[in-house]
Amino acid sequence: MTQESPNRQTKDAHFSFRYPSRKGADAEGFGLDVDVSLPLRGVTAIYGHSGSGKTTLLRCIAGLQVFNKKTCAPDYIARLTVQGDVWQDQARQLAPHKRSIGYVFQEAGLFPHLTAEQNIDYGIRRAANKPSAEFYDHILSLMGIQPLLSRHPDQLSGGERQRVAIARALLIKPKILLMDEPLASLDSARKEEILPYLESLKEESEVPILYVSHSMDEVSRLADHLLMLDNGKVVTEGPLEQVLSRIDVPLPASEAGVVITASVMEKSPQWHLLRAEFPGGEFWLKDNGEVVGQEIRLRVFARDVSLARESYGDTSILNKLPVKVLELGPDADQAMCLVSLGAGQTKLLSRITRRSADHLRISEGQQMWAQVKSVAIVR
CATH class of the missing domain: 2.40.50.100 (RNA polymerase II/Efflux pump adaptor protein, barrel-sandwich hybrid domain)
Known part of the structure; x- marks a missing residue:
């Protein structure tokens, strides 16, 4: 793990994850070496090619990645602080349901036997902080899903299902919203359908978003801050406009x-x-x-x-x-x-x-x- 400089600017969240696998960087034992401080405001994009460690990092933040002696080298490090609160260190690991996060996956993950409204209400019943009626209406309006509430998932388009999933994640009032390639399973038309809602979410919601993507088009459109990964390591990170203006950022020629x-x-x-x-x-x-x-x-x-x-x-x-x-x-x-x-x-x-x-x-x-x-x- 890299050492923090005494003059390093304090930000709202610090992630220190380092666990080289005993099995090496294969599908079962992928190593991660990340030590960064990120702003808990706006949208931070976690960008890299497939297999670079983006989803693994998100799972660490969510508490879904299990650390133990069977999968990690003896010197592994796992520390996460959010606004001064320790969510994880060597002595403990806060359970996922005790971390104040909303998680949106590639697939919406809605219960097929429930309507959109029932899916949302199911998430709220499990939340520590219940939303007010005013906040509930605001999120439904923000995601444009009021006309969809009585429909079942098989009656919704892919973009509509994701908007319901985002609303469900927001209505538990999380400290952080984690989004793991939420547009990856959508075709071009459905992506264009949902992107304006994500832009509205960015502008109107105070919840910071960690947005995993391998699409520079999405990153350029949505992100304020950029964290680039490769082989489980940080290539670079910083404000989006500053990072993309550098000549040493390893982007394909078509994306530079x-x-x-x-x-x-x-x-x-x-x-x-x-x-x-x-x-x-x-x-x-x-x-x-x-x-x-x-x-x-x-x-x-x-x-x-x-x-x-x-x-x-x-x-x-x-x-x-x-x-x-x-x-x-x-x-x-x-x-x-x-x-x-x-x-x-x-x-x-x-x-x-x-x-x-x-x-x-x-x-x-x-x-x-x-x-x-x-x-x-x-x-």
Whole structure:
């Protein structure tokens, strides 16, 4: 386990899990080595490829992962504190039903013989803190499930079942909501159906969410904080926008890019475009019905950012920014490289060929123009 720095900023939850298996990192004995402090507010995404340890970590937090001498090496460590309360350490392990958590799995897990309302009420009866009638109505409204209460699970779509499961988890009034790839079993249409409800949940609920996903699209749209795992170890963690702007984050080439928070400043009905400002510049992009003054989240892929020494007027690219080269780094593809760029207070990434970097004589501190071919609104 890594040692905590005495100057380390205190946050709301600290997880220290280290238990190398006697059997090695196989399906029956997967090792985990995680020592992080995370904010208990907003959405923290736990991201990584399949088998990286995401669900194992969530099960540790929930108290579902059993620690004993048969499965763990003698020097295993397991400690979890939440808002100063110790939920687990070497001397004890708080039972799952005594931890104030709501858990939403990949499958909704509704009882087939009960209606949606009865499934929800079953969860409430087992809760330590009963919700008020006002809170009950608020959660049902937030998840948009009032018309579904009399239906049985087989009468609901996959997205509707998950919304009922989320409402059930919230109505026990947990300190933390754990979500283990809640959209993984849904097709694209059902995912788009439920994502706006998850966005509303993030905005309106005070319950912090730990959200496991292997989809960077979901992470970019929902997360405030990002924890990346690989082989049971922490690759990196921090605020989403800061982490994704780094050139050393091991994302596939198709996923490399930044997330930027911007504000809608102007709309052009003639061209069906809007102008969004962010610290360091502005983008023109497709108007999807946003309103002036609205805060939006933008995603800019590194593959869509090209570089030039001068600003060219005769081009179809609308968005051009003066930038400063901050750093150059290697890419998994030996023919390519990543360039970190500063546009005022905002960072961009550009993925270009090493030959282009050499031709342009790109170096740290150099002033250039970034040509952004595509910008997408993710929220």
